[in-house]
Amino acid sequence: xxxxxxxxxxxxxxxxxxxxxxxxxxxxxxxxxxxxxxxxxxxxxxxxxxxxxxxxxxxxxxxxxxxxxxxxxxxxxxxxxxxxxxxxxxxxxxxxxxxxxxxxxxxxxxxxxxxxxxxxxxxxxxxxxxxxxxxxxxxxxxxxxxxxxxxxxxxxxxxxxxxxxxxxxxxxxxxxxxxxxxxxxxxxxxxxxxxxxxxxxxxxx
Ligand code: VGL
Ligand code: ZN
Numbered sequence: 168x169x170x171x172x173x174x175x176x177x178x179x180x181x182x183x184x185x186x187x188x189x190x191x192x193x194x195x196x197x198x199x200x201x202x203x204x205x206x207x208x209x210x211x212x213x214x215x216x217x218x219x220x221x222x223x224x225x226x227x228x229x230x231x232x233x234x235x236x237x238x239x240x241x242x243x244x245x246x247x248x249x250x251x252x253x254x255x256x257x258x259x260x261x262x263x264x265x266x267x268x269x270x271x272x273x274x275x276x277x278x279x280x281x282x283x284x285x286x287x288x289x290x291x292x293x294x295x296x297x298x299x300x301x302x303x304x305x306x307x308x309x310x311x312x313x314x315x316x317x318x319x320x321x322x323x324x325x326x327x328x329x330x331x332x333x334x335x336x337x338x339x340x341x342x343x344x345x346x347x348x349x350x351x352x353x354x355x356x357x358x359x360x361x362x363x364x365x366x367x368x369x370x371x372x
Contacts, residue, residue, distance in 0.1 A: 169305045173285060173297075173327075174199060174211040175313030175320050175341075177263050180256035181214075182314075186249040189315045191342045193260065198340045198366050199312050200264045205369045208269060208304055210297070212285035214250035214319065215257060215273035222281045223248045239279050241289055250275070272297045284322035286330065298330050310335045310369075316343030321352040328359045335362045337369070 177199065179185050182192040203209060216222070224232045224245035234245045250257040259265055272295045274282035282288040286297050301309070309332040311324050320341050328334040336356060343349030353363060 169207045170205075170308040170310060171208040171210060171301055171304070171306045172203070172206040172310045172312065173323060174209065174263075174268065175285060175311060175323050176212055176214045176250075176315070177260050177313050178214060178250055178256065179258055179260055180249040182260055186247045186256050189342045189344055192314050195312065195314070195340050195342060196260055196263050198337075200262075202312075202337065202340065202366050202369055203264060203267050206267075206310065208306065209267040210270045210272065210300070211259070211265065211268045212295075212297075212313070212319070212323070213257065213259070213271055213273045214275050215252050216250050216275045217278050218248070218251055219278045220275065220281075221278050222246050222275070238281070239290075241280070243281060243289075252276070270300060272300075283319045284326045285319070286323065286326040289322075298326075301332070306332065308333045308335065310337055312337045312340030314342060316341040317345060317349040317352045321349075321356070324356055324361055325359065328356070328361050333362075334360070335364055337366055338363050339365050 180187050181189050221238045224230050225248050230245055232247050236243050274295055280288045309327040313320050
């Protein structure tokens with residue numbers, strides 16, 4: 168029985184000082200570094216947008232950041248330009264220990280569709296390959312940490328649970344953009360059978 172830790176989007180643009188900062192996002196890094204040894208496998212996702220990405224408000228004249236539009240048939244929140252391929256903002260946070268990370272799954276590369284989940288794009292049309300990779304490694308249990316709690320962490324968790332993995336959120340190893348929305352998302356996770364725990368609980372599992 169194998170357990171994976173998925174590190175979701177722990178990138179410079181999602182911590183204070185970045186383009187789309189998650190309040191306290193930098194505070195998860197020491198927590199994550201400390202729990203790495205508890206896992207058989209560690210993988211990471213990386214938000215990795217081309218400059219013309221359709222989720223950027225800057226690519227929609229007349230629209231503002233946080234406006235909602237329809238992007239190829241899907242509801243899309245417009246974000247500041249963030250995690251542009253090859254930029255410093257897209258790099259993993261410097262003090263994150265990435266040595267144990269065996270594979271990196273990049274997402275949001277198609278300008279026409281956003282991708283919050285580490286598994287699929289928001290239309291569930293294309294897979295990143297993460298599910299096949301985890302199945303190939305005999306993974307049964309998926310633990311998730313990272314940024315942002317109610318977006319990419321939430322979508323990754325819901326997909327993991329739908330795919331049949333026993334799924335866990337490590338609550339003190341994530342931060343949301345908005346706590347109220349995150350509380351609602353956690354409610355839905357629990358309704359799906361996801362377990363919410365704290366990093367200190369990992370030692371005795
Ligand atoms: C994310 C908004 C836009 C995330 C990525 O990592 O949660 N949020 N792109
Ligand atoms: Zn993004």
